[in-house]
Amino acid sequence: MSGAVGLADPSGTSGESRGPGPAPRRAPTLEEVAELAGVSRATVSRVVNGSSRVSPEALASVTAAIAQLGYVPNRAARSLVTRRTDTLVLIVHERPDTVFSDPFFASVLRGVNRALSPTDLQLVLLQAQGEAQRDRALRYVGNGHVDGVLLISLHGDDIMPNAIAAAGVPLVMAGRLLTGRMVDYVDADNVGGARDAVGHLLATGRRRIATVAGPPDMSVGVDRLRGYTEAVRAAGGDAAAGWVVVGDFTEASGQAATERLLAEHPDLDAVFAASDLMALGALRALRAAGRRVPDDVAVVGFDDAALAAYADPPLTTVRQQVELMGQEMVQLLLARIADPDGEPRELILPTELVIRASA
């Protein structure tokens, strides 16, 4: 029996004092499993952690004891000694003025969870808004509370990626970093997608194609604009200043940008918008100006969140695999955790042009 006496009923909380309802028992420990199985703690630990150096009999009795007791390892205790936390953190770092639509984020999250569900890892969510929260997140990450970081950064001049990487914590980003050190990331094929979009417009006879571009300090903005430019130039077209107006991914900015494009080029016959919300804005602006879509002007957007499907007419969009992006971010992160010093990796997911009534 050894000194296990005190374990039988710690501090006298045996349920009676709680009144009705099931008594919230203390969770069983390794020690209790070991006793029931008639082996030592170490052996139980080996079983739990899947060590091969365990006899079949020991394995059987331990497994039975675990099942009987409903034993689940205490993460805190384990983490204390292994210095692993079995925890990943997803940080969404936004400016106080949020620009991105939530559905995008929700889809990434869904993918992350899908990838995580067969593992024993848990996901901590940190929505960092503004400097104070950013620093808190950084402190949290920097102090060994997580095994790795998934980062969705919503602005280009973010110090987080470098700070996290510098702290030696494995990191994977959604989207390419424009400056600073090379960091693992997953991204959509924004250049190719934009090229396809413009290619489609060209193929359907459009020649005066304008674009509502994204912010130039974010890779999404830069890449989608590049795809547009390349495609237009390849067709001998003009991708000069007047055909490009920058927005900030919001519907309002898409609308305003399109108004300017119309003022500059009343004869435009197509608009490629670098986000779905901006495409929606473009649609509004065109209608307000009395233009008909798609007969008069065609609109193609980049599908950040499937929102564009609800436009009327539904917008032709470059479909990204947002959920897959979340999944792959996790895979990359796990690989990075397993091999901290490997080469930086990137993964570019293909996009697909979904043609609808609008173009």
Next chain:
Amino acid sequence: MSGAVGLADPSGTSGESRGPGPAPRRAPTLEEVAELAGVSRATVSRVVNGSSRVSPEALASVTAAIAQLGYVPNRAARSLVTRRTDTLVLIVHERPDTVFSDPFFASVLRGVNRALSPTDLQLVLLQAQGEAQRDRALRYVGNGHVDGVLLISLHGDDIMPNAIAAAGVPLVMAGRLLTGRMVDYVDADNVGGARDAVGHLLATGRRRIATVAGPPDMSVGVDRLRGYTEAVRAAGGDAAAGWVVVGDFTEASGQAATERLLAEHPDLDAVFAASDLMALGALRALRAAGRRVPDDVAVVGFDDAALAAYADPPLTTVRQQVELMGQEMVQLLLARIADPDGEPRELILPTELVIRASA
């Protein structure tokens, strides 16, 4: 000096071996802070935990040492002894066939994070889909890994709420539970909101008002239907079977339901849809049938995720305060954790009718 010798450079990992880049130092411990401050671990612990029984001098030197070392308490170690985890978990339990739109969830999440950010609590996210994942979540929660649970359950016959409550883990739900024990929850005023919607339709001269209701095993479905029924009956109208068709919150179901309503009552002049996606579906069905909105038929939806704002014409909707819902869920949960045996609490958030072109 005691036995602190071994701490100076544990296992010789002093950075040189890592090659270039900043050496991933071990995070400073209480012990180190204590030594630097010239006090004992216990005193540092008191300072960190805001105990009053500390002399001003001690407090000052400890505070300085903490700042100098950038000390952050190790959660695992703390949790091991306190049996608190300072962790809440948000469980989204969906059927394999997801019904709810993501934006709703994203908004709740945003509110949860907002409420959490001034605290030291962290949020773990569990997306439980199907039985296997549900049981895993239950095991996780039941074994003391979290201090409390926020639960968004997407179907009516869910065993999770009762299982969690039975395990004695503090729980707050989004939405009212139709059966089983009384559980703390936050909900929108679905009855009142639906009543307002129908009231508006009546006020604008509509008399033949149909509804696309939600699933009858969920409080959202039941309550919105009840609000509709009450309002229609109060006006002396007919809320009988033919005017009510049940959908499952998806756009497709809204469309199908509306088609049936039109078949049954070609003379209907308004549709109240119990979700924004179903309202969108209703819009499509009406158009397909050659009806004009809102001249011919008015449409009002329940706004679960602001998606309806993108319809054309923009839909008149009952606006819920989804983000606030998340915030309040956290407040309720914290209150419950502080007072596990208090009376069950509920919080009904007011809704607001946002009138747009469609009705």
Next chain:
DNA sequence: ATGAAAGCGCTAACAA
């Protein structure tokens, strides 16, 4: 007000 000491539940050498 402060310190000494005992452990929380677990893993990881090391012995056997």
Next chain:
DNA sequence: TTGTTAGCGCTTTCAT
């Protein structure tokens, strides 16, 4: 293959 042992970093009596 198994058991023994020594902590991981922290909070918390219990002395002082």
